[in-house]
Every structure is written in C-alpha cells, then in structure tokens.
Amino acid sequence: MRVLTPDGAAMTTLRTIKDAHTTEKLATRTDLSAEATRDIAASLTSLLADVFALYLKTKNFHWHMSDRHFRDYHLLLDEQGDQIFAMTDPIAERARKIGGTTLRSISDISRRQRILDNDADYVTPRDMLAELRDDNQQLGFRMRQVHALCDEHRDIASASLLENWIDETERRTWFLFEMTRGGSDDGG
Numbered sequence: 001m002r003v004l005t006p007d008g009a010a011m012t013t014l015r016t017i018k019d020a021h022t023t024e025k026l027a028t029r030t031d032l033s034a035e036a037t038r039d040i041a042a043s044l045t046s047l048l049a050d051v052f053a054l055y056l057k058t059k060n061f062h063w064h065m066s067d068r069h070f071r072d073y074h075l076l077l078d079e080q081g082d083q084i085f086a087m088t089d090p091i092a093e094r095a096r097k098i099g100g101t102t103l104r105s106i107s108d109i110s111r112r113q114r115i116l117d118n119d120a121d122y123v124t125p126r127d128m129l130a131e132l133r134d135d136n137q138q139l140g141f142r143m144r145q146v147h148a149l150c151d152e153h154r155d156i157a158s159a160s161l162l163e164n165w166i167d168e169t170e171r172r173t174w175f176l177f178e179m180t181r182g183g184s185d186d187g188g
C-alpha cells in the first residue's frame, strides 16, 4: 500500500516502514557493513533452506528405503541426515550474529529452496542414492559461493564454518558417488 509523506512530495510504502522498523529491532552489533550483513545473511538463509530441504529428503529416503541393501543404506542415510541437521542451527545463528534475520517457517523454506523435493510414491534405492549424490554436490557448490561472498566481506567466522561443512558435504557426495558406480538397479 502506498502512502504520501507529510510534504506530499515523496511516496513510500507501509510495508517498507514495517520492514525497516522490524529490522532495526532485530539488528545485532557488528563491524561488518550494512551491505555485507544484508548479502551474507540472505545467502546464508538461502543455504539454510537448501540444507533443510536436503535433510528432509535424506530422511524421506532413509524412511522409504527398500530391498536387499536396506540395512546399509538405511543406516548411511541416518548418519548423513544427522550431519546435515547439525548445520542448521549454526547457519541460522551466523545470520543473526552479523545482524541479519533468517528462516521463519516451512513455507519460508519452500519459497527459497533450490534443492528440489521428491514426493514420489516409490523411488528405487539407486535413484535415491544418485539423487542425494547430485543434491549434495549442488549444496557444496552453493557453499563455495557463500564462502566467496564471506571472503569478500572478511566474514572469517562464517567462512571458517563453511570450510568444515564443505568437507562434510564432499564426504557425503563421495560415499554416494562410490555407491552408485556401476549402474545396477539396486544401488550395488
């Protein structure tokens, strides 16, 4: 909704006023520039949406795994799900520590996520592993992009956390890649 300022010369929106007020209330002290805070927090929040999407997909496949390698795959995806979930709180808190805001809800995640959901009734074990392999690889690529942005603004702490998460993401991708070599239908 657009409103007139007192002198009638300039126009602004109630939405802008509300956002500015809210942002001010949630501002955290930082020596980073306003631009750095805005850009890094936005990148971290998009990354967080991807991490939640990948977490739920990993658990979805953990729950719906089938066939003769069930135990191995079921346990591997549980392990990977725990590792992915462990990133969520630190990512959100980095955004808040530098004065930004972060995710609010499941619908907020769905608006931002770039890793796609898989709601299929049945997915073969091999397709599950291959999809997670590609998703983890994509996540690693996004993490490197956020890392480059953090480097640009000298946000060393976010960059440092990302370095470990990139390593963990590459490990998950490596395992999933090795398990999908050969192309048989059962993932072996």
Ligand SMILES: [Fe+2]
Pocket (backbone or CB within 6 Å): 062, 078
């Ligand atoms: Fe479980």
